[in-house]
Amino acid sequence: MFAQHWELLIANRDRIVMVQGMTWNDWGESHYLGPLIQDEKEPESQAWVDGFDHTAWLDLFAYHAHAFKTGDYPAIGRDRIFLWSRLYPSNANANDSLGQPANWQWTRDFLWAVVLLTDPATVMLQCGPDQGSWDVPSGLSKLKLPLTVDCSVTASVQRADGSGMYFSPAGFTFSTAPPSYNFNAFVAASP
Template sequence: MVGNTYPYTVYDWLDDINLAHKHALDGFALNVGREEWQKDRVLDCYQAAERSGLPFKLFISFDMTSIPSESTEDTGLLLDYVKAVAYHPNQFRSDGKVVVSTFAGEHSRFGCETTNQAWTAVKMVLEKITPIHLIPAFFVDPAAHYNLTCTDGYFNWNGGWPVHLTPESPPEEIRCPKLDSDSHHLRNLAGKTYMAAVSPWFFTHYGEDSWNKNWIYRGDDWLFVRRWEQLMAMRDKVDIVQVISWNDYGESHYIGPIKGAQPNSQAWVDGYPHKAWLELNSYFARAFKTGRYPPVTRDKIYMWARPHPKDAWAPDDVPRPRNWQLTDDVFWVVAMATAPAVLMLSSGTEDSAAFHIQAGVSKFCHNLIPGGTMKAEMLRHNHVVAPCEPDNFRFQINPRVYNFNVFVTEST
């Protein structure tokens, strides 16, 4: 989200690029909106990528919920970006063509009558500069792909969450819900580039006087890991995986550090680090790229939880988020063991549970006790080989605000 990088310098971008590359990410999709200052941040990012000396690629994703698109003149902003980066050595290309993506855009018309006519016209303008490989995230029925001759692929942005769930969904459908939208799109893409989404969480909490976005998607059931496992099983059909997101604090799915300029999300983001997810993600990113899960060479625990009971009351001007009933009051654990071990989980002093685990990756959960914490220990031969208990987390009984974000931690 370039919109969250207003105070960034080239050095901030360089830090992010080095951190991302260290954790097996190959590039950034730069989501840009209408603000003129974002052009400078994008140029800074490209400069940092070149300065890094890394094979780190970048591409522009136009946020069409922000960028005007009523008239033919509105193509000017898109053209400015393509002119600026098309021949940069760190520009991401597909078959030699500059990759361009979008968030939304299915309602953009640029003076035309249909979506296909509009984006065909946009491509004609952009291709005066360079050939374009368009992979948009249009929110359309998969059957519409047949008529979208303007596109070279599709980014299934919503594919990383069970967006279909409501509190009225059957309980058996809510637990470990299916993420099956990929197949519907793939059936209709006729061999075009397919970019899949993976995301660890989703919670946004803006009132009617702001962006009027206040809901959750169910991120329980180790969503991040289950989605990666699903993508591994279908990797022969997926060309690109985009992790949502590096720094979208407003929707609580950031895996990078909390820095830059938050979009008035401090109430549910400050004090809730997610960087442990970045390391967890690197394991699966390496697996996806090679086709084989890496061997576990270090005993490790990853763990996350929300900060208060889902039905707790808070003196918050913004009400509980829509779909709050869909989440569970538990903490989620992913254990990576080098050899068989015992995993101990607890939230209080008298609720511990023990699990015998094998070498490799295992998934567990444990009930949260109001006023309690989350604690996990991996033991082998009665010796703790991986302790995990954050000092600054408590499952609060009386929260100040409704916060359905998560505190993410890892063993030391």
């Protein structure tokens, strides 16, 4: 919903005075956008935030903020892939004394992707046997892939002329056997 919320704000920018990223430091609620500051630990939240860096969202935030401020999306100088997902299924059972979070059944098990492309291309998302391929235009495209089995996430951009990119984020592994009920998003972006 990250990109969809921004699109709604941008579509209504003439009626909205200001947008503020209010969840910068909500580490315990997994809503943070910036880097985790290792010297300043949020009490009782390390189990949910360590290893879940959300810094990649900052570039996507800046892209949309520019459009909100000016009314025009910035030119895309290079292809980028932004990926995020929980690392565990919402209905999985874990040996966790805290139990499942409230409203766990509202979540969906998808790999979410936003792709910024300089030119049209075929985008492929894969996690084990779950895979999808989309022909998308230049600009921003939103994609999603269901996640069902243990797997590692990969993404690629391919063009007829042989150009493109392959992205396999380190540590982005979906597991059907979670050690705890961690609903934090693993976020990654191509360089």
